[in-house]
Amino acid sequence: MKKILEEIRDQNMQLDKVKGTDNSRRNFLKKTALGGIALGGLMHLSVEDTIAQTTSNVKRSSNPSELKITDMRMAMIANKWIIRIDTNQGIYGLGEVRDGADGRYALFLKSRILGLNPCNVEMLFKIIRQYGYHGRQGGGVCAVEMALWDLTGKAYNVPAWQLLGGRYRDKIRLYADTPGARDPQAFAETMKKRVDDQGFTWLKMDLGIHVVANIPDALVNSKFWDGATGQYDLRDYMNYGNALHPFTQVQITDKGLAGLTEYV
Known part of the structure; x- marks a missing residue:
């Protein structure tokens, strides 16, 4: 091994003396010789050691x-x-x-x-x-x-x-949820912002009888809604949110439907 390295050194020294020989050629010859030495060294290893040696520099950050x-x-x-x-x-x-x-x-x-x-x-x-x-x-x-x-x-x-099975389309249409408000004008402003400022073309509106709960004669048995802020209000066991829908006894009247229509 020592003799081989000395021969490589002597060859490089001779190449340096040759006019017109560039570094890229010297580097190529040097790497080729060293690569041959490394390959020759592996010939004397067992199969297991050869695999371990050849894969020692393999990136294992994702195995x-x-x-x-x-x-x-x-x-x-x-x-x-x-x-x-x-x-x-x-x-x-x-x-x-x-x-x-x-x-x-x-x-x-x-x-x-x-x-x-x-x-x-x-x-x-x-x-x-x-x-x-x-x-x-x-x-x-x-x-x-x-x-x-x-x-x-x-x-x-x-x-x-x-x-998950590959690409099906290059783009999708998004929708935006819009929080409800009792004031239809405030709700309209929020919807307008979704379209004009944020660029959405598909909007979701949260509508329910809470919109007309404060309008007289809009609901039947509205007492079960009193004090509730929405269908998920669970503060009072008598409230709308704590009763299954068929048993709420809350019904919307024609006046209530007209109120919802006006709201929209």
């Missing part, structure tokens, strides 16, 4: 079959709870706790997924879905699933939509 979940954390960003699922390979996935739900709906699922492979999204979802429910109570499960898809996409270096 999906060996991924393990090591932690889950959350932070409030722009009034939204965002969770981060970390792994043993340094890559992570992000998910949003939907619909304004408490971040703890997601955080208490941490113990159920630690040590598992995040790429097994379907299996993990079946483990945690029993802890979700309708509306905000499903926010935690949704956040974890979102983070798992994000992680899997990073592990395989593909977008999440590719994992």
Whole structure:
């Protein structure tokens, strides 16, 4: 080995003396010779050692079959709870706790997924879905699933939509929810802002009998609505929000329908 290295040194010294020989040629010859030495050295190794040597410089930051979940954390960003699922390979996935739900709906699922492979999204979802429910109570499960898809996409270096069957369209039409208001003029201003300032062309309106609750004779048995601010108001067991719809006894009259029409 020493003799070979000395020969390479002597050859390089001779090349340096040759007029018109550039560095790129010397570097090429040098790398070729050293590469031959390295390859020759591998010829004397066992199969296992040869594989270990040749793969020693392979980047292993994304080895999906060996991924393990090591932690889950959350932070409030722009009034939204965002969770981060970390792994043993340094890559992570992000998910949003939907619909304004408490971040703890997601955080208490941490113990159920630690040590598992995040790429097994379907299996993990079946483990945690029993802890979700309708509306905000499903926010935690949704956040974890979102983070798992994000992680899997990073592990395989593909977008999440590719994992879900591939691209179907290049763009989609978005709709914007618009919080209701008792004053129709204020509601109209909010809707106008959605269209003119934010560019939405599809709007969702939250309409209900609460819009006409204060109009005389708009509702029958309106006493069951008294004091309630909406269908989810549960402060009084006699309120509308605490009764199943068929038993509320609240009915809208023609005057109430006219009020809703005017509101729209």
